[in-house]
Amino acid sequence: MPEAFQQYPDHISLDALLEHARHNERIARTLFEIETEIMRLRDCATFVDCLVDRVRERFHLEEVWLVLTDIEANDNLLELLSENGALSLILRGETRDYLHLTQGSHKPVLVKDAQPYRRLIPSAWRETIKSMAILPLVMDDRLVGGLILGTSKAGRYQPDMDAFFLEQLAVKASIGLDSVHAREQLKRLATRDALTGLRNRREMETVLRKELSRSRRYHMPLSLLFIDCDGFKQVNDHYGHECGDAYLCLLADSLQHLLRADDSVFRFAGDEFVVVLPNQTVADATYIGERLQEHIEVQHLEWGNASIPVAFSLGAAGNEQPGMNDSRSLLRHAEQNLYEQKRRRANADLPDRHQASAPSTS
Numbered sequence: 001m002p003e004a005f006q007q008y009p010d011h012i013s014l015d016a017l018l019e020h021a022r023h024n025e026r027i028a029r030t031l032f033e034i035e036t037e038i039m040r041l042r043d044c045a046t047f048v049d050c051l052v053d054r055v056r057e058r059f060h061l062e063e064v065w066l067v068l069t070d071i072e073a074n075d076n077l078l079e080l081l082s083e084n085g086a087l088s089l090i091l092r093g094e095t096r097d098y099l100h101l102t103q104g105s106h107k108p109v110l111v112k113d114a115q116p117y118r119r120l121i122p123s124a125w126r127e128t129i130k131s132m133a134i135l136p137l138v139m140d141d142r143l144v145g146g147l148i149l150g151t152s153k154a155g156r157y158q159p160d161m162d163a164f165f166l167e168q169l170a171v172k173a174s175i176g177l178d179s180v181h182a183r184e185q186l187k188r189l190a191t192r193d194a195l196t197g198l199r200n201r202r203e204m205e206t207v208l209r210k211e212l213s214r215s216r217r218y219h220m221p222l223s224l225l226f227i228d229c230d231g232f233k234q235v236n237d238h239y240g241h242e243c244g245d246a247y248l249c250l251l252a253d254s255l256q257h258l259l260r261a262d263d264s265v266f267r268f269a270g271d272e273f274v275v276v277l278p279n280q281t282v283a284d285a286t287y288i289g290e291r292l293q294e295h296i297e298v299q300h301l302e303w304g305n306a307s308i309p310v311a312f313s314l315g316a317a318g319n320e321q322p323g324m325n326d327s328r329s330l331l332r333h334a335e336q337n338l339y340e341q342k343r344r345r346a347n348a349d350l351p352d353r354h355q356a357s358a359p360s361t362s
């Protein structure tokens with residue numbers, strides 16, 4: 001029983017006493033080692049991954065996982081975890097159910113027989129897990145779920161065990177998760193555009209610099225697309241700024257949805273977006289740009305009675321072209337191509353898209 005603190009019985013020999021002390025010291029050291037390791041981690045997914053892995057390995061458990069309740073405060077944490085692939089370690093539990101089973105305890109709940117707690121066990125392990133310790137995860141003074149230590153040994157955890165070390169583990173896991181989450185949130189605020197959720201221009205500069213150096217090192221092409229909405233000012237003027245915001249979000253979502261995972265979309269400024277395409281030549285980028293226009297320009301933003309078509313021009317540039325070996329020249333060249341396309345589209349006698357779709361006033 002390496003993970004529970006051993007209490008001293010009334011009559012105990014000196015040897016047994018020493019063995020108890022050594023046992024408890026071993027657990028304390030293991031906890032300290034886990035703590036030292038997890039406190040160094042900088043993002044939620046790696047934190048959860050490492051915490052689960054170390055606790056399982058060091059305390060010889062079959063399975064360790066997290067249950068996060070469905071309170072709104074957990075949405076952001078779950079989003080960060082899913083973006084970085086740690087979702088397989090998480091079970092989303094119904095808050096009412098979780099609180100009922102654990103009685104909302106901020107202390108570890110030791111479960112001798114896991115059967116009544118099945119709903120807190122991922123379905124794949126429901127037959128194997130016989131006993132478990134549910135360690136409360138408290139973030140910002142609120143119970144958000146639990147770190148669950150599961151074992152196939154029935155009765156390994158008993159409600160009357162001294163849970164001193166488990167309590168310590170719960171506190172450390174909670175503080176660690178809280179601080180890594182706050183850090184990641186801050187980073188996100190600094191690198192994301194608040195309206196669309198896309199990464200911002202500063203982040204684009206960092207990514208583009210990294211991708212350019214990777215492209216040089218591995219002799220792979222790199223290209224980008226510069227995108228600018230057509231007649232966007234009219235959308236704001238006709239339907240209001242809130243509608244303009246929704247229009248930008250629709251375009252941002254569509255771009256993200258249509259591109260591959262390796263490609264990155266950034267909100268450059270106002271109604272301008274940049275797409276960075278690693279391992280793609282300028283010809284590939286031009287083709288991708290055409291397909292984006294084809295797919296997105298059939299979409300409409302439904303706003304009240306109005307159906308507003310989405311329209312944008314774009315220009316491509318690739319670093320295999322002469323003189324295109326730094327971010328500035330790539331962006332400038334793509335922007336020039338964008339303005340050429342904008343002129344061509346304007347001369348092509350396109351209908352005034354936003355006027356044409358204005359709601360009828362009759």
Ligand SMILES: Nc1nc2c(ncn2[C@@H]2O[C@H](COP(=O)(O)OP(=O)(O)OP(=O)(O)O)[C@@H](O)[C@H]2O)c(=O)[nH]1
Nearest residue numbers: 228229230231232233234236241242244245270271
């Ligand atoms: N709703 C909304 N409008 C914004 C935002 N950022 C910038 N804008 C507006 O976007 C408009 C961009 O104007 P223009 O550059 O003339 O864009 P346009 O009407 O598409 O013109 P062309 O590019 O020539 O087709 C300006 O009116 C800005 O006020 C935003 O976050 N939300």
